[in-house]
Amino acid sequence: xxxxxxxxxxxxxxxxxxxxxxxxxxxRPQTDPNAQTLMPQSDPNxxxxxxxSDPNxxxxxxxxxxxxNASAATAAAATISLTGQIWGDFEFGELLGKGxxxxxxxxxxxxxxxxxxxxxxxxxxxxxxxxxxxxxxxxKAVGRIASEHVVQVYFAGQHEGQHFYAMEYVDGKDxxxxxxxxxxxxxxxxxxxxxxxxxxxxxxxxxGLVHRDIKPGxxxxxxRGTVKLMDFGLVRLASDQNQLTRTGVVMGTVSYFSPEQGRxxxxxxxxxxxxxxxxxxxxxxxxLPFTGESATSVIYQHIHEVPKAPRDVDGSIPAAYxxxxxxxxxxxxxxxxxxxxxxVADLEGVDSGSxxxxxxxxxxxxxxxxxxxxxxxxx
Numbered sequence: 212x213x214x215x216x217x218x219x220x221x222x223x224x225x226x227x228x229x230x231x232x233x234x235x236x237x238x239r240p241q242t243d244p245n246a247q248t249l250m251p252q253s254d255p256n257x258x259x260x261x262x263x264s265d266p267n268x269x270x271x272x273x274x275x276x277x278x279x280n281a282s283a284a285t286a287a288a289a290t291i292s293l294t295g296q297i298w299g300d301f302e303f304g305e306l307l308g309k310g311x312x313x314x315x316x317x318x319x320x321x322x323x324x325x326x327x328x329x330x331x332x333x334x335x336x337x338x339x340x341x342x343x344x345x346x347x348x349x350x351k352a353v354g355r356i357a358s359e360h361v362v363q364v365y366f367a368g369q370h371e372g373q374h375f376y377a378m379e380y381v382d383g384k385d386x387x388x389x390x391x392x393x394x395x396x397x398x399x400x401x402x403x404x405x406x407x408x409x410x411x412x413x414x415x416x417x418x419g420l421v422h423r424d425i426k427p428g429x430x431x432x433x434x435r436g437t438v439k440l441m442d443f444g445l446v447r448l449a450s451d452q453n454q455l456t457r458t459g460v461v462m463g464t465v466s467y468f469s470p471e472q473g474r475x476x477x478x479x480x481x482x483x484x485x486x487x488x489x490x491x492x493x494x495x496x497x498x499l500p501f502t503g504e505s506a507t508s509v510i511y512q513h514i515h516e517v518p519k520a521p522r523d524v525d526g527s528i529p530a531a532y533x534x535x536x537x538x539x540x541x542x543x544x545x546x547x548x549x550x551x552x553x554x555v556a557d558l559e560g561v562d563s564g565s566x567x568x569x570x571x572x573x574x575x576x577x578x579x580x581x582x583x584x585x586x587x588x589x590x
Contacts, residue, residue, distance in 0.1 A: 293331065297321070298370035301329055301377055313346065317380060320365070326380040327365060337374050349443045350376040352420050360411030362431070362441040381439060386427035390493070398528055401494035404430070406558040407438035408487055412551035415440070416480040423478060425486035426467040427493065465506045465513075466499050470542050473510035481544040484554055488539020488547075495532060496524040500540065514542070531561045 293303040293316060304317040307328065313336070318329040336342040350367035367376035386404070396404065408430055415422060422429075422443060429442045469485035471478055492500050500518035503509040518540050522533040535557055541547045548554040 298375065299368070300366075301327065301375075303329060313375075318377065320377060327377045328362075328380045329375055329377055332374040334373050337369075337372065343374060345444070346374055352418075353378070353443045355418055356411075356414050356420070358411050358414035359437065360407050360439050361414060362439050381431050381433060381441070383431050383433040383439075385429070385431045385441075386490075386494075388428075389432070390427055390497075395497055396494055398495060398532060401491065402532060402558060402561065403436075404432070404438050404494060405487060405491045406555060406562070408440060408490070409551045409555045409558065411438075411440040412480065412483055412487065413555060416483075416551050419480075421478050421480055422483050423472070424464060424467075425483050425490065426464050427490060428464075430490070465509045466501070468510055468513050469544075470514045471544065473513050479544070480550060481547050484539050484548050484551060485541075485544075487554075488536050491532075491536050491539065492518070492521055495521045495528050495536070498524060529561075535561070 292306065293314075294305060296303045300320055300322050302319045302321055304319065307315045307317055309315070313330050313332045316329045316331070318327045319325070320327050332343065332346045336346070347367065350364050353361065354364040354367065356363075362381055363379040365377045365379070367374075369375065408425070412422070412425075420443075422440065424442065424444070425440075429440060430438055431441050432438050465473075467486040467489045469478065469482040471482055489500060492498075501509050501512035501516065503512065518537075520533055521528045521536050522530065535554070539547055539554070548557070
């Protein structure tokens with residue numbers, strides 16, 4: 212860990228607002244080098260993974276025309292600079308990055324003279340009803356969440372037919388970039404990061420929202436150590452019967468997939484807790500629980516293989532942390548934590564030494580869960 216890296220407190224901060232730091236800003240989602248992101252495709256020639264019930268059926272299909280159009284439109288939008296333009300109350304600054312759902316600029320809200328991040332849906336995609344709905348859904352969903360641990364949305368609208376929204380500008384670095392640069396948190400810091408992310412998921416879960424792409428690249432940390440969830444581009448309501456993505460098409464980043472995501476099934480907040488468990492595993496060990504030469508191989512392991520326990524990788528990891536990770540990584544959602552609030556309770560209990568969440572109870576639960584998985588891995 213370098214001197215410039217923040218040092219999260221041993222106990223995650225509660226709602227006081229964090230101040231900006233002098234770190235380089237990165238609001239664009241960073242893809243972990245070991246992960247493979249599917250839908251929307253950044254490479255127009257890349258395949259889209261579609262699970263089949265027949266184990267002998269091919270698992271790779273060519274990308275849809277919508278995916279190719281999205282990639283082309285985003286690339287085109289990134290080449291047309293908006294820097295210096297004023298759209299209503301917002302002035303565009305430097306380009307921060309681009310993703311499958313648009314481009315992000317640093318900007319300024321003129322009336323309040325405050326820094327913001329401006330996410331713009333390319334004009335070509337705005338003409339596609341599905342992409343337009345997904346873009347607006349992200350803004351509306353995140354705008355409802357009131358948490359220090361979620362990047363806030365201030366405004367959503369359009370300018371001359373081009374949709375955009377303004378969100379909180381976070382002066383910090385995402386965890387994927389930190390890990391890529393060789394940063395390794397202590398065990399206590401890893402727990403603190405996951406605890407803060409769980410606070411954000413608790414706030415989202417209270418509204419019935421499922422993020423569906425929890426990974427280090429979507430967790431940004433300020434200079435004071437505050438962790439915030441970002442990029443809700445794949446968000447949906449757990450109760451929504453009219454999904455904007457086709458059933459059977461997986462979306463997200465395969466290294467952090469839940470088993471139900473890998474099968475292309477409906478997800479609920481417990482899916483995000485599995486993904487957060489993968490992040491916790493990686494922060495503690497410096498490794499991913501599952502790796503492979505292809506997306507198909509990694510997804511198969513998420514669905515069928517029992518992960519190695521973190522303590523088998525590093526024996527110095529506290530037993531209670533090990534147990535929490537293994538419960539998050541249960542194959543069947545009903546055996547995981549049933550809510551982010553429940554996960555927070557155990558993380559806080561470990562931090563405070565609460566007997567209600569004692570390491571022995573957690574370890575016992577993990578051992579029972581592992582035995583059940585080993586006996587029914589094919590389910």
